[in-house]
Amino acid sequence: xxxxxxxxxxxxxxxxxxxxxxxxxxxxxxxxxxxxxxxxxxxxxxxxxxxxxxxxxxxxxxxxxxxxxxxxxxxxxxxxxxxxxxxxxxxxxxxxxxxxxxxxxxxxxxxxxxxxxxxxxxxxxxxxxxxxxxxxxxxxxxxxxxxxxxxxxxxxxxxxxxxxxxxxxxxxxxxxxxxxxxxxxxxxxxxxxxxxxxxxxxxxxxxxxxxxxxxxxxxxxxxxxxxxxxxxxxxxxxxxxxxxxxxxxxxxxxxxxxxxxxxxxx
Amino acid sequence: xxxxxxxxxxxxxxxxxxxxxxxxxxxxxxxxxxxxxxxxxxxxxxxxxxxxxxxxxxxxxxxxxxxxxxxxxxxxxxxxxxxxxxxxxxxxxxxxxxxxxxxxxxxxxxxxxxxxxxxxxxxxxxxxxxxxxxxxxxxxxxxxxxxxxxxxxxxxxxxxxxxxxxxxxxxxxxxxxxxxxxxxxxxxxxxxxxxxxxxxxxxxxxxxxxxxxxxxxxxxxxxxxxxxxxxxxxxxxxxxxxxxxxxxxxxxxxxxxxxxxxxxxxxxxxxxxxxxxxxxx
Numbered sequence: 001x002x003x004x005x006x007x008x009x010x011x012x013x014x015x016x017x018x019x020x021x022x023x024x025x026x027x028x029x030x031x032x033x034x035x036x037x038x039x040x041x042x043x044x045x046x047x048x049x050x051x052x053x054x055x056x057x058x059x060x061x062x063x064x065x066x067x068x069x070x071x072x073x074x075x076x077x078x079x080x081x082x083x084x085x086x087x088x089x090x091x092x093x094x095x096x097x098x099x100x101x102x103x104x105x106x107x108x109x110x111x112x113x114x115x116x117x118x119x120x121x122x123x124x125x126x127x128x129x130x131x132x133x134x135x136x137x138x139x140x141x142x143x144x145x146x147x148x149x150x151x152x153x154x155x156x157x158x159x160x161x162x163x164x165x166x167x168x169x170x171x172x173x174x175x176x177x178x179x180x181x182x183x184x185x186x187x188x189x190x191x192x193x194x195x196x197x198x199x200x201x202x203x204x205x206x207x208x209x210x211x212x213x214x215x216x217x218x219x220x221x222x223x224x225x226x227x228x229x230x231x232x233x234x235x236x237x238x239x240x241x242x243x244x245x246x247x248x249x250x251x252x253x254x255x256x257x258x259x260x261x262x263x264x265x266x
Numbered sequence: 267x268x269x270x271x272x273x274x275x276x277x278x279x280x281x282x283x284x285x286x287x288x289x290x291x292x293x294x295x296x297x298x299x300x301x302x303x304x305x306x307x308x309x310x311x312x313x314x315x316x317x318x319x320x321x322x323x324x325x326x327x328x329x330x331x332x333x334x335x336x337x338x339x340x341x342x343x344x345x346x347x348x349x350x351x352x353x354x355x356x357x358x359x360x361x362x363x364x365x366x367x368x369x370x371x372x373x374x375x376x377x378x379x380x381x382x383x384x385x386x387x388x389x390x391x392x393x394x395x396x397x398x399x400x401x402x403x404x405x406x407x408x409x410x411x412x413x414x415x416x417x418x419x420x421x422x423x424x425x426x427x428x429x430x431x432x433x434x435x436x437x438x439x440x441x442x443x444x445x446x447x448x449x450x451x452x453x454x455x456x457x458x459x460x461x462x463x464x465x466x467x468x469x470x471x472x473x474x475x476x477x478x479x480x481x482x483x484x485x486x487x488x489x490x491x492x493x494x495x496x497x498x499x500x501x502x503x504x505x506x507x508x509x510x511x512x513x514x515x516x517x518x519x520x521x522x523x524x525x526x527x528x529x530x531x532x533x534x535x536x537x538x539x540x541x542x543x544x545x546x547x
Contacts, residue, residue: 003336016363020353083349089317092341092367266317
Protein backbone atom coordinates (compact mmCIF):
# COMPACT_ATOMS: atom_id res chain seq x y z
CA UNK A 1 0.00 0.00 0.00
CA UNK A 2 1.27 3.48 -0.83
CA UNK A 3 3.06 4.98 2.13
CA UNK A 4 2.15 8.57 1.27
CA UNK A 5 -1.48 8.26 0.28
CA UNK A 6 -3.97 5.44 0.11
CA UNK A 7 -7.56 6.30 -0.77
CA UNK A 8 -8.86 3.39 1.31
CA UNK A 9 -7.00 4.55 4.41
CA UNK A 10 -8.05 8.14 3.78
CA UNK A 11 -11.71 7.13 3.69
CA UNK A 12 -11.24 5.12 6.90
CA UNK A 13 -9.67 8.15 8.58
CA UNK A 14 -12.52 10.38 7.37
CA UNK A 15 -15.05 7.93 8.78
CA UNK A 16 -13.14 7.74 12.05
CA UNK A 17 -13.10 11.53 12.41
CA UNK A 18 -16.84 11.73 11.67
CA UNK A 19 -17.74 9.03 14.18
CA UNK A 20 -15.40 10.08 16.97
CA UNK A 21 -16.05 13.81 16.81
CA UNK A 22 -19.65 13.99 15.56
CA UNK A 23 -20.74 15.46 18.88
CA UNK A 24 -18.37 18.40 18.40
CA UNK A 25 -19.67 19.14 14.89
CA UNK A 26 -23.31 18.97 15.99
CA UNK A 27 -22.62 21.18 19.02
CA UNK A 28 -20.74 23.74 16.93
CA UNK A 29 -23.54 23.85 14.36
CA UNK A 30 -26.21 24.24 17.06
CA UNK A 31 -24.36 26.92 19.03
CA UNK A 32 -23.52 28.87 15.87
CA UNK A 33 -27.13 28.71 14.65
CA UNK A 34 -28.68 29.71 17.98
CA UNK A 35 -26.25 32.54 18.71
CA UNK A 36 -26.54 33.81 15.14
CA UNK A 37 -30.34 33.68 15.37
CA UNK A 38 -30.46 35.62 18.66
CA UNK A 39 -28.06 38.29 17.46
CA UNK A 40 -29.89 38.70 14.16
CA UNK A 41 -33.22 38.98 15.93
CA UNK A 42 -31.91 41.96 17.92
CA UNK A 43 -30.12 43.41 14.91
CA UNK A 44 -33.20 43.28 12.66
CA UNK A 45 -35.61 44.46 15.33
CA UNK A 46 -33.20 47.17 16.55
CA UNK A 47 -32.22 48.55 13.16
CA UNK A 48 -35.67 48.19 11.59
CA UNK A 49 -35.72 49.68 8.12
CA UNK A 50 -31.97 50.43 8.33
CA UNK A 51 -31.30 46.71 8.22
CA UNK A 52 -30.86 46.08 4.51
CA UNK A 53 -29.59 43.33 2.24
CA UNK A 54 -26.01 44.45 2.78
CA UNK A 55 -26.45 43.92 6.51
CA UNK A 56 -26.90 40.21 5.82
CA UNK A 57 -23.43 40.13 4.26
CA UNK A 58 -21.87 42.08 7.14
CA UNK A 59 -23.45 39.72 9.64
CA UNK A 60 -22.30 36.68 7.71
CA UNK A 61 -18.78 38.05 7.59
CA UNK A 62 -18.90 38.63 11.34
CA UNK A 63 -20.15 35.12 12.14
CA UNK A 64 -17.90 33.55 9.52
CA UNK A 65 -14.82 35.20 11.03
CA UNK A 66 -15.61 34.56 14.70
CA UNK A 67 -16.97 31.08 13.96
CA UNK A 68 -13.98 30.34 11.74
CA UNK A 69 -11.55 31.23 14.51
CA UNK A 70 -13.28 28.91 16.97
CA UNK A 71 -13.84 26.13 14.46
CA UNK A 72 -10.36 26.30 12.91
CA UNK A 73 -8.55 26.15 16.25
CA UNK A 74 -10.45 22.94 17.08
CA UNK A 75 -8.44 21.07 14.43
CA UNK A 76 -6.02 18.34 15.52
CA UNK A 77 -8.00 17.76 18.73
CA UNK A 78 -5.64 14.93 19.68
CA UNK A 79 -2.69 17.29 20.01
CA UNK A 80 -4.31 18.83 23.10
CA UNK A 81 -3.10 16.10 25.44
CA UNK A 82 -0.12 13.79 25.35
CA UNK A 83 -2.40 10.81 26.13
CA UNK A 84 -4.38 11.36 22.95
CA UNK A 85 -1.37 12.43 20.95
CA UNK A 86 0.47 9.11 21.41
CA UNK A 87 -2.54 7.26 20.03
CA UNK A 88 -2.99 9.74 17.19
CA UNK A 89 0.63 9.61 16.07
CA UNK A 90 0.82 5.82 16.25
CA UNK A 91 -2.52 5.41 14.45
CA UNK A 92 -1.96 3.77 11.04
CA UNK A 93 -2.14 6.44 8.36
CA UNK A 94 0.35 8.73 6.66
CA UNK A 95 0.96 12.30 7.77
CA UNK A 96 -0.53 13.49 4.48
CA UNK A 97 -3.72 11.49 5.02
CA UNK A 98 -4.10 12.75 8.60
CA UNK A 99 -3.48 16.31 7.41
CA UNK A 100 -6.00 16.04 4.58
CA UNK A 101 -8.65 14.63 6.91
CA UNK A 102 -8.30 17.65 9.18
CA UNK A 103 -8.24 19.97 6.16
CA UNK A 104 -11.46 18.43 4.85
CA UNK A 105 -13.26 18.63 8.19
CA UNK A 106 -11.90 21.91 9.53
CA UNK A 107 -11.57 23.99 6.36
CA UNK A 108 -13.83 22.63 3.64
CA UNK A 109 -16.70 21.48 5.86
CA UNK A 110 -16.84 24.87 7.60
CA UNK A 111 -18.48 26.60 4.65
CA UNK A 112 -21.49 24.26 4.28
CA UNK A 113 -21.93 24.39 8.07
CA UNK A 114 -21.78 28.20 8.07
CA UNK A 115 -24.12 28.62 5.10
CA UNK A 116 -26.72 26.20 6.42
CA UNK A 117 -26.50 27.59 9.94
CA UNK A 118 -26.74 31.17 8.68
CA UNK A 119 -29.67 30.39 6.38
CA UNK A 120 -31.63 28.79 9.22
CA UNK A 121 -30.72 31.50 11.74
CA UNK A 122 -31.50 34.47 9.49
CA UNK A 123 -34.83 33.07 8.35
CA UNK A 124 -35.90 32.11 11.87
CA UNK A 125 -34.88 35.59 13.09
CA UNK A 126 -36.75 37.23 10.21
CA UNK A 127 -39.95 35.25 10.92
CA UNK A 128 -39.62 35.87 14.65
CA UNK A 129 -39.32 39.65 14.19
CA UNK A 130 -42.08 39.64 11.57
CA UNK A 131 -44.44 37.72 13.81
CA UNK A 132 -43.79 39.60 17.04
CA UNK A 133 -42.44 43.14 16.53
CA UNK A 134 -42.38 44.63 13.02
CA UNK A 135 -44.05 43.56 9.77
CA UNK A 136 -40.94 43.05 7.66
CA UNK A 137 -42.48 41.85 4.41
CA UNK A 138 -42.23 45.20 2.64
CA UNK A 139 -39.09 46.46 4.43
CA UNK A 140 -36.43 43.74 4.54
CA UNK A 141 -36.26 40.71 2.26
CA UNK A 142 -35.69 37.29 3.69
CA UNK A 143 -32.16 35.97 3.38
CA UNK A 144 -31.42 33.73 0.43
CA UNK A 145 -28.11 32.50 -0.99
CA UNK A 146 -28.72 34.36 -4.27
CA UNK A 147 -28.58 37.60 -2.30
CA UNK A 148 -24.88 37.01 -1.60
CA UNK A 149 -24.15 37.13 -5.33
CA UNK A 150 -26.20 40.25 -6.05
CA UNK A 151 -23.62 42.89 -7.14
CA UNK A 152 -26.03 45.74 -6.25
CA UNK A 153 -25.55 45.26 -2.52
CA UNK A 154 -21.75 45.51 -2.49
CA UNK A 155 -21.02 49.13 -3.47
CA UNK A 156 -22.75 50.32 -0.31
CA UNK A 157 -20.39 48.30 1.84
CA UNK A 158 -17.02 49.78 2.58
CA UNK A 159 -14.00 47.68 1.66
CA UNK A 160 -16.08 44.68 0.54
CA UNK A 161 -16.35 44.60 -3.21
CA UNK A 162 -18.03 41.26 -3.76
CA UNK A 163 -18.66 37.75 -2.51
CA UNK A 164 -15.06 36.78 -3.22
CA UNK A 165 -13.87 39.33 -0.63
CA UNK A 166 -16.19 37.77 1.96
CA UNK A 167 -15.02 34.28 1.11
CA UNK A 168 -11.32 35.20 1.16
CA UNK A 169 -11.64 36.96 4.53
CA UNK A 170 -13.33 33.94 6.11
CA UNK A 171 -11.02 31.43 4.44
CA UNK A 172 -7.84 33.22 5.49
CA UNK A 173 -9.09 33.55 9.09
CA UNK A 174 -9.97 29.86 9.07
CA UNK A 175 -6.54 28.92 7.73
CA UNK A 176 -4.78 31.02 10.37
CA UNK A 177 -6.89 29.30 13.04
CA UNK A 178 -6.13 25.89 11.51
CA UNK A 179 -2.43 26.68 11.75
CA UNK A 180 -2.83 27.96 15.32
CA UNK A 181 -4.37 24.62 16.31
CA UNK A 182 -1.08 22.83 15.71
CA UNK A 183 1.45 25.59 16.34
CA UNK A 184 0.19 26.28 19.85
CA UNK A 185 0.05 23.52 22.45
CA UNK A 186 -2.21 25.34 24.92
CA UNK A 187 -4.77 28.18 24.79
CA UNK A 188 -4.98 27.70 21.04
CA UNK A 189 -8.03 29.94 20.50
CA UNK A 190 -6.71 32.75 22.70
CA UNK A 191 -3.25 32.74 21.15
CA UNK A 192 -4.60 32.49 17.60
CA UNK A 193 -7.02 35.37 18.22
CA UNK A 194 -4.11 37.45 19.52
CA UNK A 195 -2.06 36.51 16.46
CA UNK A 196 -4.85 37.43 14.01
CA UNK A 197 -5.56 40.67 15.90
CA UNK A 198 -1.82 41.43 15.90
CA UNK A 199 -1.60 40.92 12.15
CA UNK A 200 -4.63 43.16 11.63
CA UNK A 201 -3.05 45.88 13.77
CA UNK A 202 0.23 45.50 11.88
CA UNK A 203 -1.68 45.93 8.63
CA UNK A 204 -3.29 49.11 10.00
CA UNK A 205 0.06 50.47 11.19
CA UNK A 206 1.67 49.87 7.79
CA UNK A 207 -1.25 51.60 6.03
CA UNK A 208 -1.09 54.46 8.51
CA UNK A 209 2.62 54.95 7.87
CA UNK A 210 2.09 54.84 4.11
CA UNK A 211 -0.75 57.38 4.45
CA UNK A 212 1.52 59.72 6.37
CA UNK A 213 4.24 59.28 3.75
CA UNK A 214 2.20 59.49 0.55
CA UNK A 215 -0.80 61.58 1.63
CA UNK A 216 0.51 63.91 4.35
CA UNK A 217 -2.37 66.31 3.66
CA UNK A 218 -4.98 63.68 4.61
CA UNK A 219 -3.00 62.16 7.47
CA UNK A 220 -4.60 63.36 10.66
CA UNK A 221 -4.51 61.15 13.76
CA UNK A 222 -5.33 57.58 12.78
CA UNK A 223 -6.95 58.38 9.42
CA UNK A 224 -5.91 56.03 6.66
CA UNK A 225 -6.16 56.87 3.00
CA UNK A 226 -5.80 54.26 0.31
CA UNK A 227 -5.80 55.27 -3.31
CA UNK A 228 -8.15 52.70 -4.76
CA UNK A 229 -8.26 51.93 -8.48
CA UNK A 230 -9.39 49.12 -10.69
CA UNK A 231 -6.50 46.81 -11.50
CA UNK A 232 -6.32 43.81 -13.83
CA UNK A 233 -8.99 41.06 -13.98
CA UNK A 234 -11.60 43.64 -12.92
CA UNK A 235 -10.32 43.60 -9.36
CA UNK A 236 -9.39 46.65 -7.31
CA UNK A 237 -5.83 47.09 -6.12
CA UNK A 238 -7.08 46.78 -2.53
CA UNK A 239 -8.62 43.43 -3.39
CA UNK A 240 -5.34 42.18 -4.77
CA UNK A 241 -3.60 43.34 -1.61
CA UNK A 242 -6.27 41.65 0.51
CA UNK A 243 -5.99 38.37 -1.40
CA UNK A 244 -2.20 38.35 -1.42
CA UNK A 245 -1.83 39.03 2.29
CA UNK A 246 -4.78 36.95 3.47
CA UNK A 247 -4.62 33.97 1.16
CA UNK A 248 -0.87 34.06 0.54
CA UNK A 249 -0.15 34.07 4.27
CA UNK A 250 -2.71 31.34 4.86
CA UNK A 251 -1.26 29.14 2.12
CA UNK A 252 2.24 29.44 3.54
CA UNK A 253 0.89 28.55 6.99
CA UNK A 254 -0.98 25.54 5.59
CA UNK A 255 2.29 24.32 4.16
CA UNK A 256 4.00 24.66 7.55
CA UNK A 257 1.11 22.90 9.32
CA UNK A 258 2.02 19.75 7.40
CA UNK A 259 5.64 19.93 8.53
CA UNK A 260 4.66 20.76 12.08
CA UNK A 261 2.43 17.67 12.13
CA UNK A 262 5.24 15.58 10.67
CA UNK A 263 7.62 16.68 13.42
CA UNK A 264 5.06 16.46 16.24
CA UNK A 265 6.12 14.35 19.23
CA UNK A 266 4.15 13.07 22.20
CA UNK B 267 13.08 -7.07 15.05
CA UNK B 268 14.20 -4.12 17.16
CA UNK B 269 17.71 -2.90 16.73
CA UNK B 270 19.00 0.15 18.60
CA UNK B 271 22.55 1.29 18.04
CA UNK B 272 24.18 4.22 19.76
CA UNK B 273 20.86 5.91 20.51
CA UNK B 274 20.93 9.43 21.90
CA UNK B 275 17.78 11.08 23.11
CA UNK B 276 16.98 13.97 25.38
CA UNK B 277 13.93 15.96 26.29
CA UNK B 278 14.07 19.72 25.70
CA UNK B 279 16.17 21.65 28.21
CA UNK B 280 17.54 18.41 29.68
CA UNK B 281 20.81 16.65 29.28
CA UNK B 282 21.12 13.45 27.28
CA UNK B 283 18.66 10.90 28.61
CA UNK B 284 19.77 7.99 26.49
CA UNK B 285 23.38 8.35 25.45
CA UNK B 286 25.01 5.67 23.31
CA UNK B 287 22.22 3.22 24.16
CA UNK B 288 22.24 -0.20 22.46
CA UNK B 289 19.67 -2.95 22.52
CA UNK B 290 18.44 -5.73 20.29
CA UNK B 291 15.16 -7.61 20.67
CA UNK B 292 13.87 -10.49 18.60
CA UNK B 293 10.32 -11.59 17.89
CA UNK B 294 8.66 -14.49 19.65
CA UNK B 295 9.17 -13.22 23.17
CA UNK B 296 7.24 -11.46 25.87
CA UNK B 297 9.74 -9.03 27.30
CA UNK B 298 9.41 -7.37 30.67
CA UNK B 299 10.85 -3.85 30.73
CA UNK B 300 11.67 -2.88 34.29
CA UNK B 301 13.11 0.22 35.84
CA UNK B 302 12.65 2.74 38.59
CA UNK B 303 10.56 5.87 38.06
CA UNK B 304 12.22 8.01 35.40
CA UNK B 305 14.46 5.16 34.24
CA UNK B 306 13.33 5.69 30.64
CA UNK B 307 10.84 2.85 30.16
CA UNK B 308 8.00 4.93 28.70
CA UNK B 309 10.44 7.03 26.67
CA UNK B 310 11.91 3.88 25.15
CA UNK B 311 8.44 2.56 24.28
CA UNK B 312 7.54 5.91 22.70
CA UNK B 313 10.72 5.87 20.67
CA UNK B 314 9.84 2.36 19.47
CA UNK B 315 6.32 3.50 18.57
CA UNK B 316 7.67 6.46 16.59
CA UNK B 317 5.97 9.11 18.69
CA UNK B 318 9.33 10.46 19.85
CA UNK B 319 12.28 11.24 17.65
CA UNK B 320 15.79 10.10 18.60
CA UNK B 321 18.44 12.78 18.34
CA UNK B 322 21.11 10.41 17.10
CA UNK B 323 21.86 6.77 16.45
CA UNK B 324 20.36 3.98 14.37
CA UNK B 325 16.93 2.82 15.45
CA UNK B 326 15.09 0.19 13.43
CA UNK B 327 11.88 -1.65 14.21
CA UNK B 328 10.76 -4.31 11.71
CA UNK B 329 13.26 -2.71 9.28
CA UNK B 330 11.48 0.63 9.53
CA UNK B 331 12.74 3.83 11.12
CA UNK B 332 9.95 4.39 13.69
CA UNK B 333 9.84 8.18 13.52
CA UNK B 334 9.19 8.04 9.76
CA UNK B 335 5.76 6.79 10.82
CA UNK B 336 5.34 4.77 7.68
CA UNK B 337 1.70 3.56 7.61
CA UNK B 338 2.89 0.02 6.84
CA UNK B 339 4.98 0.13 10.02
CA UNK B 340 2.15 1.62 12.08
CA UNK B 341 -0.38 -1.01 11.01
CA UNK B 342 1.88 -3.70 12.50
CA UNK B 343 2.37 -1.94 15.82
CA UNK B 344 0.03 -1.25 18.72
CA UNK B 345 0.99 0.96 21.61
CA UNK B 346 -1.08 0.82 24.79
CA UNK B 347 -0.10 3.94 26.75
CA UNK B 348 -0.35 4.17 30.52
CA UNK B 349 -3.02 6.85 30.33
CA UNK B 350 -5.53 7.30 27.54
CA UNK B 351 -8.99 8.61 26.83
CA UNK B 352 -11.81 7.36 24.66
CA UNK B 353 -14.51 9.06 22.60
CA UNK B 354 -18.11 8.75 23.85
CA UNK B 355 -18.98 5.83 21.58
CA UNK B 356 -19.76 2.16 22.20
CA UNK B 357 -17.15 -0.58 22.33
CA UNK B 358 -18.58 -2.08 19.12
CA UNK B 359 -18.51 1.25 17.27
CA UNK B 360 -14.91 1.87 18.34
CA UNK B 361 -13.93 -1.57 17.07
CA UNK B 362 -15.74 -1.02 13.77
CA UNK B 363 -13.88 2.22 13.02
CA UNK B 364 -10.45 1.24 14.35
CA UNK B 365 -10.10 -2.42 13.37
CA UNK B 366 -9.96 -1.87 9.55
CA UNK B 367 -6.62 -0.11 10.03
CA UNK B 368 -5.06 -3.39 11.18
CA UNK B 369 -4.92 -5.99 8.37
CA UNK B 370 -4.41 -8.94 10.75
CA UNK B 371 -7.26 -7.94 13.05
CA UNK B 372 -9.15 -10.97 14.41
CA UNK B 373 -12.75 -10.19 15.36
CA UNK B 374 -13.35 -13.64 16.87
CA UNK B 375 -10.29 -13.30 19.06
CA UNK B 376 -11.53 -9.91 20.24
CA UNK B 377 -14.98 -11.28 21.07
CA UNK B 378 -13.39 -14.10 23.03
CA UNK B 379 -11.08 -11.72 24.92
CA UNK B 380 -13.91 -9.29 25.69
CA UNK B 381 -15.93 -12.21 26.94
CA UNK B 382 -13.11 -13.27 29.25
CA UNK B 383 -12.74 -9.70 30.48
CA UNK B 384 -16.53 -9.47 30.90
CA UNK B 385 -16.94 -6.44 28.62
CA UNK B 386 -20.12 -5.97 26.62
CA UNK B 387 -19.67 -4.57 23.09
CA UNK B 388 -22.78 -2.43 23.51
CA UNK B 389 -21.36 -0.54 26.48
CA UNK B 390 -20.16 3.03 26.00
CA UNK B 391 -16.42 3.34 26.40
CA UNK B 392 -16.69 6.48 28.51
CA UNK B 393 -19.02 4.68 30.94
CA UNK B 394 -16.59 1.84 31.55
CA UNK B 395 -14.48 1.98 34.69
CA UNK B 396 -10.79 2.82 34.29
CA UNK B 397 -9.89 -0.84 34.76
CA UNK B 398 -12.43 -1.99 32.18
CA UNK B 399 -11.20 0.61 29.69
CA UNK B 400 -7.71 -0.75 30.15
CA UNK B 401 -8.92 -4.32 29.73
CA UNK B 402 -10.69 -3.32 26.52
CA UNK B 403 -7.59 -1.62 25.16
CA UNK B 404 -5.45 -4.67 25.97
CA UNK B 405 -8.01 -6.97 24.32
CA UNK B 406 -8.10 -4.73 21.24
CA UNK B 407 -4.29 -4.62 21.10
CA UNK B 408 -4.07 -8.41 21.24
CA UNK B 409 -6.79 -8.80 18.59
CA UNK B 410 -4.86 -6.61 16.13
CA UNK B 411 -2.24 -9.40 15.92
CA UNK B 412 0.37 -6.72 15.33
CA UNK B 413 3.96 -7.92 15.22
CA UNK B 414 4.93 -5.47 17.93
CA UNK B 415 2.80 -4.81 21.00
CA UNK B 416 3.99 -2.14 23.41
CA UNK B 417 2.17 -2.21 26.73
CA UNK B 418 2.97 0.58 29.18
CA UNK B 419 1.94 -0.36 32.72
CA UNK B 420 -0.87 -2.64 31.48
CA UNK B 421 -1.79 -3.95 34.92
CA UNK B 422 -2.19 -0.54 36.58
CA UNK B 423 -5.83 -0.14 37.50
CA UNK B 424 -6.71 -3.82 37.05
CA UNK B 425 -8.26 -5.68 39.95
CA UNK B 426 -6.78 -8.98 41.17
CA UNK B 427 -9.00 -11.31 39.07
CA UNK B 428 -8.41 -9.14 36.00
CA UNK B 429 -4.65 -9.34 36.47
CA UNK B 430 -4.94 -13.10 36.50
CA UNK B 431 -7.06 -13.05 33.34
CA UNK B 432 -4.60 -10.62 31.75
CA UNK B 433 -1.75 -13.06 32.30
CA UNK B 434 -3.80 -15.94 30.95
CA UNK B 435 -4.99 -14.16 27.80
CA UNK B 436 -1.60 -12.67 27.06
CA UNK B 437 0.14 -16.02 27.09
CA UNK B 438 -2.57 -17.66 24.99
CA UNK B 439 -3.05 -14.79 22.52
CA UNK B 440 0.54 -14.09 21.54
CA UNK B 441 2.16 -16.05 18.72
CA UNK B 442 5.79 -16.66 17.71
CA UNK B 443 5.82 -13.87 15.11
CA UNK B 444 5.04 -11.27 17.73
CA UNK B 445 7.14 -9.32 20.18
CA UNK B 446 5.38 -8.03 23.26
CA UNK B 447 7.13 -5.51 25.46
CA UNK B 448 5.57 -4.86 28.83
CA UNK B 449 6.81 -1.92 30.82
CA UNK B 450 5.82 -2.15 34.45
CA UNK B 451 6.55 -1.50 38.08
CA UNK B 452 4.33 -4.39 39.11
CA UNK B 453 6.86 -7.17 38.71
CA UNK B 454 4.65 -9.74 40.41
CA UNK B 455 2.01 -9.23 37.71
CA UNK B 456 4.28 -10.37 34.92
CA UNK B 457 6.83 -12.72 36.47
CA UNK B 458 5.02 -15.83 35.25
CA UNK B 459 4.53 -14.69 31.67
CA UNK B 460 7.69 -12.99 30.51
CA UNK B 461 10.47 -14.93 28.86
CA UNK B 462 12.96 -12.09 28.67
CA UNK B 463 13.89 -9.35 31.10
CA UNK B 464 15.25 -5.89 30.36
CA UNK B 465 16.26 -3.61 33.23
CA UNK B 466 16.85 0.08 32.68
CA UNK B 467 18.19 2.71 35.02
CA UNK B 468 18.76 6.39 34.18
CA UNK B 469 18.63 5.68 30.47
CA UNK B 470 21.14 2.84 30.71
CA UNK B 471 20.63 -0.83 29.98
CA UNK B 472 21.57 -2.69 33.16
CA UNK B 473 20.43 -6.13 32.13
CA UNK B 474 18.94 -7.95 29.18
CA UNK B 475 18.62 -11.65 29.74
CA UNK B 476 16.24 -14.49 29.00
CA UNK B 477 14.37 -15.92 31.97
CA UNK B 478 15.81 -19.30 31.04
CA UNK B 479 19.36 -18.03 31.43
CA UNK B 480 18.54 -16.21 34.64
CA UNK B 481 17.08 -19.32 36.20
CA UNK B 482 20.08 -21.33 34.94
CA UNK B 483 22.56 -18.84 36.39
CA UNK B 484 20.91 -17.94 39.67
CA UNK B 485 18.76 -19.45 42.34
CA UNK B 486 16.27 -17.60 44.48
CA UNK B 487 15.37 -18.89 47.91
CA UNK B 488 13.73 -17.94 51.16
CA UNK B 489 15.90 -18.96 54.09
CA UNK B 490 15.79 -18.53 57.85
CA UNK B 491 19.48 -17.64 58.11
CA UNK B 492 22.07 -16.33 55.67
CA UNK B 493 24.39 -19.09 56.86
CA UNK B 494 22.10 -21.56 55.08
CA UNK B 495 23.29 -20.33 51.65
CA UNK B 496 26.91 -20.06 50.61
CA UNK B 497 27.93 -17.33 48.07
CA UNK B 498 24.98 -15.00 48.56
CA UNK B 499 24.90 -12.43 45.76
CA UNK B 500 22.10 -10.36 47.22
CA UNK B 501 19.61 -10.67 50.02
CA UNK B 502 16.67 -8.84 51.54
CA UNK B 503 15.10 -9.54 54.90
CA UNK B 504 11.44 -10.35 55.25
CA UNK B 505 9.28 -11.48 58.17
CA UNK B 506 10.71 -14.83 59.16
CA UNK B 507 14.00 -14.78 57.30
CA UNK B 508 15.72 -13.72 54.12
CA UNK B 509 15.03 -13.69 50.40
CA UNK B 510 18.30 -14.70 48.86
CA UNK B 511 19.80 -14.62 45.38
CA UNK B 512 22.76 -16.91 44.85
CA UNK B 513 24.58 -18.66 41.99
CA UNK B 514 22.70 -21.67 40.69
CA UNK B 515 23.74 -24.99 42.10
CA UNK B 516 22.00 -27.22 39.60
CA UNK B 517 18.56 -26.96 41.14
CA UNK B 518 16.25 -24.55 39.25
CA UNK B 519 14.11 -22.16 41.26
CA UNK B 520 11.42 -19.67 40.32
CA UNK B 521 12.92 -16.29 39.46
CA UNK B 522 12.17 -13.66 42.09
CA UNK B 523 12.14 -10.70 39.69
CA UNK B 524 11.80 -8.11 42.42
CA UNK B 525 14.87 -9.46 44.19
CA UNK B 526 16.78 -9.73 40.92
CA UNK B 527 15.81 -6.15 40.02
CA UNK B 528 17.06 -4.81 43.34
CA UNK B 529 20.18 -6.93 43.03
CA UNK B 530 20.94 -5.55 39.58
CA UNK B 531 20.45 -1.99 40.79
CA UNK B 532 22.80 -2.44 43.71
CA UNK B 533 25.21 -5.20 42.77
CA UNK B 534 28.26 -4.07 40.81
CA UNK B 535 29.21 -7.53 39.57
CA UNK B 536 25.78 -8.01 37.97
CA UNK B 537 26.02 -4.56 36.40
CA UNK B 538 29.40 -5.48 34.96
CA UNK B 539 27.98 -8.56 33.39
CA UNK B 540 25.17 -6.56 31.79
CA UNK B 541 27.49 -3.82 30.57
CA UNK B 542 29.65 -6.40 28.89
CA UNK B 543 26.55 -7.74 27.24
CA UNK B 544 25.60 -4.28 26.01
CA UNK B 545 29.06 -3.72 24.60
CA UNK B 546 28.87 -7.05 22.82
CA UNK B 547 25.80 -5.82 20.91
